[in-house]
Amino acid sequence: MNIEKLRSEHKVLNKYRYDLGVIDKGYNNRTLYINVGNNDIMEKSVTQFMKDKFIGGKGFGLYYLWNAVTPLTKWNDPENEIIISSGPIGGITQYPGSGKSLVVSLSPLTNIPIDSNVGGYFGPYLKFAGFDAIELQGKADKDVIIIIDGNKGTISIEEAPNEAIDSHILGEQLTEMYAENEEEKRNIAVVSSGTAAQHTSIGLLNFTFYDVRRKNIRLKQAGRGGIGTVFRDKHIKALVLKYVGVKGDLNHPGDQNKVNKTGIKMHKEIHDLDKLQNGMNQIGTANIIEVMDQYDLLPTHNYKFGSHKDTYKIASNVFKAKVTQNTPDGCWYGCSLGCAKGVDDFVLTTGPYKGNKVIVDGPEYENAAGLGANCGIFDADAILELNFYCDTYAIDTISFGTLTAFVMECYENGILNKDRTGGLELTFGNKDAVFELIHQMSRGEGFGKIAGMGVHKMKKYFAKEYGGDPDFLFDIGMEQKGLEFSEYMPKESLAQQGGFGLTNKGPQHDEAWLIFMDMVNNQIPSFEDKAEALHYYPMFRTWFGLNGLCKLPWNDIVPANNGCTDEPAKVPEHVQNYVDIFNAVTGKNIDKKELLIQSERVYNFQRIFNIRMGYGRRKNDKIPYRAMGPVTVEEYESRVERYDNQLKELLNFDVEGKSVDEKIKVTRKYREEQYEKLIDAVYKRRGWTMDGIPKIEKLQEIGMDLPELLEVIKEYQ
Amino acid sequence: MIRLNNRNCEWNEGLTVTELLKIKKYTFSQIIVSVNGKFIHNYEYPYTTILDGDDVKVIHLMAGG
Numbered sequence: 154m155n156i157e158k159l160r161s162e163h164k165v166l167n168k169y170r171y172d173l174g175v176i177d178k179g180y181n182n183r184t185l186y187i188n189v190g191n192n193d194i195m196e197k198s199v200t201q202f203m204k205d206k207f208i209g210g211k212g213f214g215l216y217y218l219w220n221a222v223t224p225l226t227k228w229n230d231p232e233n234e235i236i237i238s239s240g241p242i243g244g245i246t247q248y249p250g251s252g253k254s255l256v257v258s259l260s261p262l263t264n265i266p267i268d269s270n271v272g273g274y275f276g277p278y279l280k281f282a283g284f285d286a287i288e289l290q291g292k293a294d295k296d297v298i299i300i301i302d303g304n305k306g307t308i309s310i311e312e313a314p315n316e317a318i319d320s321h322i323l324g325e326q327l328t329e330m331y332a333e334n335e336e337e338k339r340n341i342a343v344v345s346s347g348t349a350a351q352h353t354s355i356g357l358l359n360f361t362f363y364d365v366r367r368k369n370i371r372l373k374q375a376g377r378g379g380i381g382t383v384f385r386d387k388h389i390k391a392l393v394l395k396y397v398g399v400k401g402d403l404n405h406p407g408d409q410n411k412v413n414k415t416g417i418k419m420h421k422e423i424h425d426l427d428k429l430q431n432g433m434n435q436i437g438t439a440n441i442i443e444v445m446d447q448y449d450l451l452p453t454h455n456y457k458f459g460s461h462k463d464t465y466k467i468a469s470n471v472f473k474a475k476v477t478q479n480t481p482d483g484c485w486y487g488c489s490l491g492c493a494k495g496v497d498d499f500v501l502t503t504g505p506y507k508g509n510k511v512i513v514d515g516p517e518y519e520n521a522a523g524l525g526a527n528c529g530i531f532d533a534d535a536i537l538e539l540n541f542y543c544d545t546y547a548i549d550t551i552s553f554g555t556l557t558a559f560v561m562e563c564y565e566n567g568i569l570n571k572d573r574t575g576g577l578e579l580t581f582g583n584k585d586a587v588f589e590l591i592h593q594m595s596r597g598e599g600f601g602k603i604a605g606m607g608v609h610k611m612k613k614y615f616a617k618e619y620g621g622d623p624d625f626l627f628d629i630g631m632e633q634k635g636l637e638f639s640e641y642m643p644k645e646s647l648a649q650q651g652g653f654g655l656t657n658k659g660p661q662h663d664e665a666w667l668i669f670m671d672m673v674n675n676q677i678p679s680f681e682d683k684a685e686a687l688h689y690y691p692m693f694r695t696w697f698g699l700n701g702l703c704k705l706p707w708n709d710i711v712p713a714n715n716g717c718t719d720e721p722a723k724v725p726e727h728v729q730n731y732v733d734i735f736n737a738v739t740g741k742n743i744d745k746k747e748l749l750i751q752s753e754r755v756y757n758f759q760r761i762f763n764i765r766m767g768y769g770r771r772k773n774d775k776i777p778y779r780a781m782g783p784v785t786v787e788e789y790e791s792r793v794e795r796y797d798n799q800l801k802e803l804l805n806f807d808v809e810g811k812s813v814d815e816k817i818k819v820t821r822k823y824r825e826e827q828y829e830k831l832i833d834a835v836y837k838r839r840g841w842t843m844d845g846i847p848k849i850e851k852l853q854e855i856g857m858d859l860p861e862l863l864e865v866i867k868e869y870q
Numbered sequence: 871m872i873r874l875n876n877r878n879c880e881w882n883e884g885l886t887v888t889e890l891l892k893i894k895k896y897t898f899s900q901i902i903v904s905v906n907g908k909f910i911h912n913y914e915y916p917y918t919t920i921l922d923g924d925d926v927k928v929i930h931l932m933a934g935g
Binding site: 430431441444447448641662666668669673674675676678705708709711715716717721722 | 875876877895896897898899900902909927928929930931932933934
């Protein structure tokens with residue numbers, strides 16, 4: 154690639170100089186606003202109000218987005234924004250998992266705010282460059298890149314007509330372009346999207362970090378919700394940030410010593426125990442593939458089943474043998490959990506890059522489950538190739554896996570056929586058809602365009618165009634609020650049904666993952682127990698996204714004595730670590746209780762934002778029946794003993810002589826009623842009305858009774 | 871009959887913790903086992919016999935997603 158030629162074809166639209174600042178206890182107290190429609194670049198102050206109520210990260214993102222849009226704004230209107238922000242702890246190098254950013258925008262899938270977390274270097278570098286967040290608004294006429302030099306204090310918006318769009322090439326091009334030499338490549342961070350993001354609603358953003366051992370960029374994803382689609386709709390090709398001089402104290406914490414000590418303790422724990430626990434350093438999140446299968450929780454054939462006889466072909470040991478070991482695979486400095494594994498020299502067999510040797514970043518558990526078992530593809534190399542193309546074409550592996558599984562079940566049921574799919578025989582397990590589907594999404598043609606609308610729109614389309622039964626399509630289409638479900642089977646866990654259905658953004662498991670606690674351990678048997686868990690865990694987990702932190706070091710590694718604590722699922726020692734680090738960085742003095750209140754403020758704000766956008770009510774928390782129980786005879790019969798026993802024990806229902814259809818009907822009525830009772834209990838615990846509206850007294854309790862929020866909710870009290 | 875994680879569970883004479891884990895297909899390694907409130911170390915699993923009516927907890931420390 155001729156980098157100089159690519160650069161020479163840039164046209165500078167605006168250039169801006171700013172004074173470099175110094176971070177004070179985790180904050181620059183300044184953010185950056187860029188409008189790619191009129192090329193405005195400006196600095197904004199971070200107020201004490203913002204820090205008190207929103208902390209940073211997702212909090213800042215939601216705050217800025219609220220102020221940018223109106224209730225009528227759609228995702229592809231110019232006033233929609235993409236906001237990227239780390240958080241006050243983000244960028245420290247002493248504690249594992251401290252390099253995350255949160256990206257916020259109105260989602261093309263849901264039309265409500267989506268928040269997506271991502272590793273890579275851009276978030277911390279943005280902070281070191283002088284900004285606690287970046288807002289991107291407007292729409293450019295032609296593809297632009299934005300270049301920030303965090304040492305010189307310059308920002309430029311440049312038309313960039315000829316660089317690639319797919320991330321594995323574009324990331325390399327821009328890293329090469331803006332690094333003075335090989336040594337400097339580690340100082341470049343790129344945010345980019347890809348060709349499929351332009352033609353689907355499931356586009357993602359890739360955030361690079363330069364892998365000095367591999368001498369190649371690596372990609373981390375802000376995967377969920379279609380933010381990459383918004384990015385490309387704005388004709389932004391990439392953001393480039395250059396920062397030289399990463400050090401361990403750039404956040405200027407109030408108590409560096411405390412940050413150091415807490416980090417050292419955690420590194421020792423990881424060093425001693427990771428190999429005995431989850432082996433994150435060796436295989437990352439893929440360590441649970443076979444475990445989920447063994448507990449009948451691996452989503453298989455569009456969430457119909459929870460296990461498959463061929464799972465051994467895609468178990469963690471298979472991928473462990475493929476990923477390169479003994480490399481420091483952390484996605485930010487100082488992460489000793491190092492779970493960003495990669496497969497090197499993988500030869501692609503399909504598509505425009507066929508024959509190329511590439512690095513595949515992954516697989517994460519979600520990829521193996523979604524691209525693999527859920528689509529009936531028990532082929533490790535096929536999963537890796539789909540993983541690669543999802544990343545470089547910039548589409549969410551979770552949404553792609555779940556929507557493809559839905560399409561396959563529609564094909565199985567005759568709602569789709571070769572005529573309707575343009576010749577793609579999209580049956581469970583047909584990896585060749587799935588490869589062609591993803592390449593069509595990249596090219597923006599054929600059935601790829603239809604599938605790329607996502608499950609929510611496909612349900613309506615298939616009912617209207619192909620006469621599909623809308624009730625059946627609703628039951629089997631695993632989406633809620635417009636976002637595809639992530640790759641866990643919630644059918645036998647009422648708590649996890651709530652963990653998916655009662656989220657703000659849609660069924661992503663980052664708020665609560667309660668399957669084992671509920672289904673296996675039976676630790677939350679009553680509605681009140683489940684409601685307590687569905688209050689605590691979403692509030693606790695929200696906190697990571699306010700501060701620039703990764704969730705994995707919280708509970709994918711635990712202290713040796715964690716099992717002896719009162720509430721081992723909460724990992725109390727690690728919660729205290731986070732309190733200590735927050736106080737050490739910011740100079741504040743919060744405790745575990747205040748930590749939760751910080752999250753509650755932002756969580757309730759996001760709920761009210763949804764209400765403001767016309768959603769956010771009880772009816773929007775409904776979930777498809779496939780998430781709750783067996784839709785089809787085949788599903789019921791695959792677990793007949795379990796379901797029959799439940800009918801007998803829980804409902805005193807005599808199953809003798811009853812047809813499967815009758816038993817499905819009784820089971821369904823029971824489970825749907827259970828979900829409604831769960832909603833009642835959760836809303837009560839959260840301080841919301843029975844329609845899911847935060848009560849005014851709740852907002853007063855947490856100090857979020859802001860006039861603009863009261864304005865939205867007062868008519869619903 | 872025993873109680874396993876607060877649910878009724880079939881029991882047979884001579885049932886050990888190891889056998890119970892096998893029957894229930896509890897293959898996940900990060901578990902905490904207790905019988906009648908007494909913590910059982912993993913090296914004791916093969917030798918710990920569960921009696922009729924015992925209250926057994928097998929708590930999985932599964933972090934999940």
